[in-house]
Amino acid sequence: MNTYIKAIIIISSLIVAVFIGYVVYWLMILNAFGSFDKDYTRQDLITSYSEHHEAIQGAIGFYTSIVPIGKEVEIEFEDEAISRIVVKAGPSKNPTYTHAWNHEPAKIDSIVSSLGWSEPMLDKLQEKLEAADCISIQNGEPAILGFKRSGMGIYSFNVFKKPIPDSLREQYARSCTYLIQTEELVLEYGGGAMGPQCFPPNY
Numbered sequence: 001m002n003t004y005i006k007a008i009i010i011i012s013s014l015i016v017a018v019f020i021g022y023v024v025y026w027l028m029i030l031n032a033f034g035s036f037d038k039d040y041t042r043q044d045l046i047t048s049y050s051e052h053h054e055a056i057q058g059a060i061g062f063y064t065s066i067v068p069i070g071k072e073v074e075i076e077f078e079d080e081a082i083s084r085i086v087v088k089a090g091p092s093k094n095p096t097y098t099h100a101w102n103h104e105p106a107k108i109d110s111i112v113s114s115l116g117w118s119e120p121m122l123d124k125l126q127e128k129l130e131a132a133d134c135i136s137i138q139n140g141e142p143a144i145l146g147f148k149r150s151g152m153g154i155y156s157f158n159v160f161k162k163p164i165p166d167s168l169r170e171q172y173a174r175s176c177t178y179l180i181q182t183e184e185l186v187l188e189y190g191g192g193a194m195g196p197q198c199f200p201p202n203y
Contacts, residue, residue: 040148040155042179042203045187048147049157052133059128060143060159066121067139073115076136076146077126082108084136087115142186152192160184179203 049056067073072088085108086099100107112122129137129145134157136146142158149155163183164172172178172186176198179187191197 039150042187045147045155046181048133049185052131055128055131056134056145056157056159059132059134059137059145062128063125063137064139066117068115072138072140074136074138077129078102078135080126085111087111144188151195153195154190156188156190158186158188
């Protein structure tokens with residue numbers, strides 16, 4: 001084999017290797033942002049809510065009982081650990097927020113401690129969320145339970161104790177991120193930094 005052919009083979013191999021590396025790199029990036037995650041249909045959400053209705057109410061009741069009065073807390077779990085926690089406190093017109101993500105374990109521990117939560121309480125909360133087929137929860141009216149993530153977005157259930165106020169109905173009607181399902185349930189899609197920001201048309 002002469003030198004010219006060897007050079008062609010080497011250059012071709014390098015080009016193929018670079019191309020494969022480029023493709024693998026972008027596949028890894030897309031996977032990290034959840035581009036291959038499942039998209040959930042409206043029926044998926046309705047079915048899960050119906051099948052887990054009792055467990056969802058149980059999770060709401062337990063969570064409401066452990067959140068300190070005067071605070072609104074949102075917590076999300078991933079792989080049996082807290083992936084995100086946000087605490088809202090103070091007057092409604094000028095609240096303060098404290099938050100931490102899974103890359104801040106010391107801060108998460110500090111927030112959890114300030115709420116007076118123990119490991120057994122968190123374990124019980126995780127069990128109740130798993131039984132409800134949900135990954136996150138936020139107290140209040142409505143209570144908000146995160147159903148599943150897709151990419152950087154999240155599908156949620158807004159669960160009301162009382163009929164939805166007219167003011168909220170108007171707000172939901174103007175928004176592409178909410179769908180009124182029943183008098184007690186509003187479906188929500190919260191978009192992330194990348195990807196869809198709304199429910200698809202005719203969802």
